[in-house]
Amino acid sequence: MALNVAQKLIKDHLVSGTMEPGEEIGLKIDQTLTQDATGTMVMLELEAMGLDYAKTEASAQYVDHNLIQVDSKNPDDHLFLESASKRFGLHFSRPGNGVSHPVHMQRLAKPGKTLLGSDSHTCANGCMGMLAMGAGGIDVAMAISGEPVYIKMPQVFGIKVTGKLPDWVSAKDVIFELLRRYDVKGGVGKIIEFYGPGLKNLSAMDRHVIANMGAELGATTTVFPSDNEIKRFLRTQDREEDWTELIADRNADYDLHDEIDLSTLEPMVAKPSSPGNVVPVTEIEGTPIYQSYIGSSANPGFRDFAIAAEMVKDRAIADGISFDINPTSRQMLTELVQESHIASFLQSGARLHQAGCNGCIGMGQAPATGRNSLRTTPRNFPGRSGTPEDSVYLSGPEVAAASALKGVITDPRKLEFPYPTVKEAKNTKVDEGLLDKPLPVEEARQVEIQKGPNIVSIPNMDELPDKLEVPVLLKVGDNISTDEILAGGARVLPYRSNLPEISKFTFEHVDDSYVKRAKDQGSHAIVGGFNYGQGSSREHAALAPRYLGLRVAIVKDFARIHWQNLVNFGILPLTFKNEKDYDQLEQGEVLSFNDLKDQITQGKDVTVSLKGSNNTILLEHALSPRQQDIIIHGGLINWVKARQS
C-alpha cells in the first residue's frame, strides 16, 4: 500500500493498535525535548520513577523560558536541570543558548524519527521529516523511560503546495492562510502533511515556521518530507550524515485534501486576540503600533531576522516605537552579528534581548497599557504578553519591520525601497556548545542532582489499597476548572517544582479550609458535577490534590485531559451510573470500597457503600486495562518504577 510521510513515520514506530483514524495507537519515541518551565517536574518524575539512564536515542533539556533572574528561583532551576540532565544522560542546553525548537532542529533533529516534547510547539520539528508532537510532562518522562506514547490515530490532511512566494510574502503567510481557512480548531485530530512541487521553494527554516504554528490549528502535528533541502540544511550544521530521504510514495493518498498556490499569497496579519483572526495586511494598514517584535520559534531563522535587518539598515525606526529583537539561538545571533545584521538593527534604534523565548511566553517585552503590539510570535491569546487586556497582532518579519519604520501597521509592498536580497549566512560556525552532550552512563551515575531550596522531590505515593474507606472532604458543582483546583499565575507557578508548597493553593478559592482539612484527614474523596476539571491541562491540578490525600474523584462527568491527569497520578476517576446519586453524597459522608482491585479490573462498575446510611451507590470507571494497572500501582510514577526494576 502506498503510504504518505505521516503514515510511514507512524508505521515505523507503531507498538500497539491499528492505523485506523480514531483508534488508540502506541508509538515508540526516539527523541524527547523538554524546556525549563515544564522540565523541572519531568526531572522530578524521572527521579521518582527511579530512572537510571535515558532509554531514548536522544533526549534534550533546554533552558529557554524562565531566563529572568530577579531572585534565586530561576537560576536554581537551571542548575537543577543541568545536574539532572547529567544524571539521566540527557543533552543540556544552557540559558542563553536559545529556544528549544530551532536549537533542536540545528543540533539533533533527524528525518524518520519521532520526537515527543513537553512544549506545544514541539511540532515545529515536523519540518525535518519527523513525527514531532507536544505532550504533557509525564508523557515525556515516560518516553525518556522507554515507554511508548499513546494517541488516537489522526487523519492525515494532505496539503499540496504549488508556486513560489511573491516578494514581501513569507512562510508565515502560508500558515496564516491555513488559519484563515480553518481557524484554531481546524487541525484537531489531524496530522497536516505538506507535499507538492512548491516545497522546493520553501527552505527548511520556512517549513519550521509553518510546522510550528500548526499548533495554532490544533493539529496533532505537521509533517514535511525529508528531501534535498533537508539534506542541504543538515550540511550547514555539519550533520549531513544524519540525513535520510523520507518522501511519500508515488500513489500515496490523504484522508483530507487541500491546496495552496504560494504565488497567490499576500502579507497577512492575525488581529487580537486569536491566531485564527487573520486578515490581509491591507485591511488594517495604518493601525498605530507601539511595539514591533521580531523573534520566537514561529520566525526563528537567520532569514527572518536578516530580512528585517536589511529593511531597517541605514534607516531609523519611527519615534516612540519599541523595536524588540529576540534572537532564537546563540549560534544564529553570532551569525547575525557576523553578517552585520545586528549592527543594522542597533543603529536603527532596536533593543537587543538575550536569546530565548522571552516575550513570546510573557517573560519580558510586555507592552504598555492600551497600546498595540505587533509580533512575529505564534500566539496572541488575551493577556499572554503579560499585559492585562493587551492588544497583540501577529505577522511575519516583513510586516513587523515595515511597521517599525512607519509606526503604523504597514504593507511592506508599499515601502519606498525594493525587496532586499538576503544572503545565507556565510561561514556558519556550528556552535557545539549549544548542546552539552550526555555523560556516559558510568559517569552519569556519579552525578548528584542539585536542588535549590525551592526544588523538592516528589514523595512516594501509595498503591491503591484493596479496601478503601474515605470521607467526602469536598463537594463541588458543575464546571469546576483546573484554575479553581489549582491556579496558575505568578503567585503559584514559582512553586511548580515544590509540591509541598504548591499544594497549599489547592481549591483555595473554592474552599479555603480544604488544604488544612486534607492534611488532618489524609486519604479522602471529592464529589463533583458535570465537566469536572475543564480548562488548562496543567498536571499540578491532579498532582497537588493527590499529594494532599485525594484518592477518588466521583463526578457526573470529567473534562478529558484532567481525567487523564487523574489517572496518571493515581486518583481513581469514577462517574455516577445514576446522576441523581450526586445528591446522596454530601460532604462528610464516609465511603467504603471493598475488593477495589477486582472491581476495577473485572468490569466498568464499581460499588461503594455509604457508612452513614448503609446505602450503596453504583459508579463507573472508563479505564483501559493499561490504565487500570496504572491506578492500582498508585499512578504512572509507581507503574514505571515497577517496570524499571
Next chain:
Amino acid sequence: MALNVAQKLIKDHLVSGTMEPGEEIGLKIDQTLTQDATGTMVMLELEAMGLDYAKTEASAQYVDHNLIQVDSKNPDDHLFLESASKRFGLHFSRPGNGVSHPVHMQRLAKPGKTLLGSDSHTCANGCMGMLAMGAGGIDVAMAISGEPVYIKMPQVFGIKVTGKLPDWVSAKDVIFELLRRYDVKGGVGKIIEFYGPGLKNLSAMDRHVIANMGAELGATTTVFPSDNEIKRFLRTQDREEDWTELIADRNADYDLHDEIDLSTLEPMVAKPSSPGNVVPVTEIEGTPIYQSYIGSSANPGFRDFAIAAEMVKDRAIADGISFDINPTSRQMLTELVQESHIASFLQSGARLHQAGCNGCIGMGQAPATGRNSLRTTPRNFPGRSGTPEDSVYLSGPEVAAASALKGVITDPRKLEFPYPTVKEAKNTKVDEGLLDKPLPVEEARQVEIQKGPNIVSIPNMDELPDKLEVPVLLKVGDNISTDEILAGGARVLPYRSNLPEISKFTFEHVDDSYVKRAKDQGSHAIVGGFNYGQGSSREHAALAPRYLGLRVAIVKDFARIHWQNLVNFGILPLTFKNEKDYDQLEQGEVLSFNDLKDQITQGKDVTVSLKGSNNTILLEHALSPRQQDIIIHGGLINWVKARQS
C-alpha cells in the same frame, strides 16, 4: 588664591554660603540626570510644582533600571517618562539605549559644569571635569526648576597619581586600592580630586570607573581635571566644541593628601559583602565561581568589554559558568559588534543581555543559591543581586574574564597567554538616537503627559495651619527605620508612582491599623524615640505618611536624611526639649499648637498644649530660615510652586 579643580567648580557655581568645609553652601546646577526608578516621582513632583519648562542648561531622563517588562507597569512608566520629558523640555533616553552615566558622559557631559542626579553613581561624570553629585529625587526636581542645591562644603582630598598601570591591572584596581586604604566611610564629607603625572595614563573611561566608585567611599563626589584626554574623548563623540580646559592652579592645595603609584598596583577583588572588603586576587585564587558578569557603570567602557572579549576569543568558558555580558549603551554595543568582540563573547559561551543596569541593581542575572558570583559592578551589598544570602565578589574585567575561563577566581597574570592588545573602536559612529533632544518650549506645552493606570499625580498638599489640633495617632520606640515606616522590595516598589497605593503599606509591620486610622482621622501626629527614620533614604517614607495626614513628628532625635525628607514633604519635625516628656505623650493624646508660624519663625522653641491634661510641653525645631518657609508652605512642592508663579 590658587584653587584646585573642585574649588573652581564650586566657586563658579556658588550662590550662597562660604567655601569653608562644613558650612552650608548653595550651588547653581547646570545639568541634571534622572533614571527611571527615581525619575517617575521626579516627574510627578515637577507636575505638582507646576513647572513649565526645565530651567537647567541640560536635563536628561534615562530609562535603564526597570527594563524587565513582565506586565504593563514598567512599559507604562517608560511612556510616562517619555511624555513628561517632552512636556518639561528634557532629553530622553529610551529603554535599551543604556546606563545613564556612560550615556550622559558620551552625549551631554561638559567640563566646568555642575550635574545633579537622582542616582548615587552620578558622581561618575566627575571624570569629565564636572562637579557631579547624587541626590534625592526632590532635590533634582528642584534643580530642574532652577533652584540651587544645598550641601555642606566638603573637604577636598587630593590624590596624586603617578606611574602607569601594569599589564592585567586596570582602573578598577585604582579605586579598589582606595577602598582598601579607606573603606566605605573614608570619603564621607569629602570631594576626592585626582591630579598628577599619572593621569595621562588613565583614559576618560578609566577615570569614569574611578569616579563612579567614589560613591563606595561615601565621597560627596570625585573630580578629575579636564585635560587633553577629555578633549580627545569629546572628539570621539563629535563634541570637541564642548571641551574647555579645567585644571588645578599650579600652587593649589588640598585639605587632605594621599598618593597612588599606578605601577605598584595589582589585580584586586572585593570579597562579599562590601565594596570595602578588598584583597589582592592572589589571596583568594581558586575560589570557585558560578557566574562571571561584565558590565555596569563601574566598568562601562569599550575597553572594559574589549579586553574581556580578547581574553575569551577562540576559547571556551569553563563548564557550568554563566558568563553574563551586560553592555552599557547601544552605541557601545554597536561598536563591540562591529569590532567582533560580541562574536568572541558569544562563541566562548557567553549570555548577551540588553544594554542597561540589569543585575547591577538586582534586575536580572541573580545568582543561584549558595554559589559565588564575580562581577565588575560597583556594589556587593548583601542581597543586592536579588538572591537572599548571596555571595558576590567584585573585580575588574581582567579578573572576571580569567575566572570565567577557569571556573575559579583567577589571577589573570598567571594565564597561559600574554596580555592582549585592545585597540580603540575604529569608526565610532555616534548614535544620536541615544538621547532624544528636548522639544522647543512651544511644542512642549502641547504635550499631554501619558499616565498608565499605575501612575497617579501627587495630590495637592495643604499649607501648615497656624492653629493645629492633632491627635497622636501612633507612638513608637527607638531606632524606627524607614523600612518600618514604608518597606521597599518587590511587593511595594511597583507602586512608587502611585501614592494612594503605596501609602497603604505605611507602618504595616509596626501597627497594621495605622493606615485605616489615619484615613479616618486625617491630620495627626506621631511620637517616636531616638534615631527615628534611620536606614534607607527613600523619600516615600515621608511622602506616604504625609499623604495619610501626618503633620508633626515629635521624637527624641531624628536620623539626618529622614529629617530632611520630612521637611521636604511638609511634616514638621520636632524634638523634645526634655526627653522625659516622651512619657507624657501617649497614643490618643490630642495636641494643640497655637500661632504655629510665629513659633517656628521666631526661635527654636515650640510649645504644645495637651488637651487631655492641660499640660504644656516644650519642643524644638532645627529648621533654617529657608526650611521654615518650606514647612509653612506645606513642603517643597508648594514652596517651589509659589516661586514658579
